[in-house]
Amino acid sequence: MGNKLLISVITVCYNSEKTIRDTIESVLNQTYSNIEYILIDGNSIDNTVDTIKLYENKFKEQNITYNWISEDDKGISDAFNKGAKLANGDYVIFLNSGDYFYEKNILKDLFQNCKEDFDIVTGKVKIIGKNKQMPKNVKTSMMKGMPAHQATFISKGIYKKIKYDLTYKIRMDYDYFLNVLRNKTNLKIKFIEKKVSFYGIDGISSNNYFNFHKEGFKISKKYNVKYNYSHLFKDTIKFILGFN
Template sequence: MLLSIITINYNDKLGFERTLNSVKNQSYNNFEHIIIDGGSSDGSKEYIEENSANFSYWVSEPDKGIYNAMNKGIKVAKGDYLYFLNSGDHLNDSNAINKACQHLKGEDVVYFDIQVIGENKTHVKKCPKELTFKFLHENLPAHQATFIKKELFNEFGFYDENLKIVSDWKFLILAICKQNATYKYVEETFSTYYSDGLSSLIENQALVKAEREQVLNEEFKPFMNDLKNRYVLERTIRTLRKSRTIKLLTKLGLIHEF
């Protein structure tokens, strides 16, 4: 089985080197590494040229944004599964890809947990075993720890380049919730993500919310109405649980705990 690892970069030479070294040092070698650089001016292009023997394909030219760059990688990828490891992020050890490939047995999407390194703390972002609409409408497995079958992009289309931040989320929620794509969760920490990316910046959270609401209202409006009603009920239950009267009635055994 051939795996395609796609790395996009723009003017992040130090992070780029960290990413490429983590791929270069893998014990598994049946993969192609595709580099999509957005025409960097910080020495990244020269670094790519110096190490071009390690890449199956590379290009350094201006693009129209993150998802335009990722789509360029998808178009030239030949692997059975695609994996996006963008500049700055890295695989956790030299056997990461080898261990991951043992789980790529036919499901459309295979996802792992990921280590997140922030300015003040480090934590592991855990994923659920079941990808419910409730989870996916506001979250998703990290693309740095997710493998997607190439044929999914051929069937459902590439990333929506009209969205600036949440197109990978849109692709996944449509694939899982509308197209019934199969998936598998592996409870292992696979890679490391540095939370200084575009979608993680505080100043971009309003755009993330707006783009998600746009997609949800276009694609899942009936579901969203049901979900809003559920949230109202959940808030009501939380309020009731805090009530002294409810606590007393529960203690006396006159009502069951809820």
């Protein structure tokens, strides 16, 4: 592939037969030519693994490395760590089941002629008719909340040094980003004015409001950063009104 950067796309899933196909096809249909795709399944008992197997030949035809495992794990953080350990790419992005790339040229647009060496490249996600956008001062934003991991590419070098904390079952990405800030100085971060992916709202963080904020508060305290209570208020109202 010459000097093209290798992009590792990792999907973690469990009993995802209803959503995994869209995620897989969004990777398969990318026009960028240097991708590896890794799926980490938590030993699903539905048809998720059967669906994963169906795509093996299709990825082979596209000359895309397609690597998957299905086994018990210790939660999402453990699955993330397994995927990162298997990744060989210059950059790694987690695109979980139910998420999918915004359009087929997004990786090509971002990395076809990329020669700059950034630690983190982050953009926008589309969430059910809304834009989730990180301000250009990403480092400040990471202290307040976090970039969307479905739109964030992190260098493999960081994943070699920093792992996801198995203590956290929902906000492991929030903890991870803050841990990166704490442990790596002079981060080179690039914000891109593009939507990278669609974010599925049926994930664990969207359906566990109180535990979501409980972990978020604990993590904020751990790193001595201010927690965003406005989200707590909004989610509490949603819960009371039954908007789950």
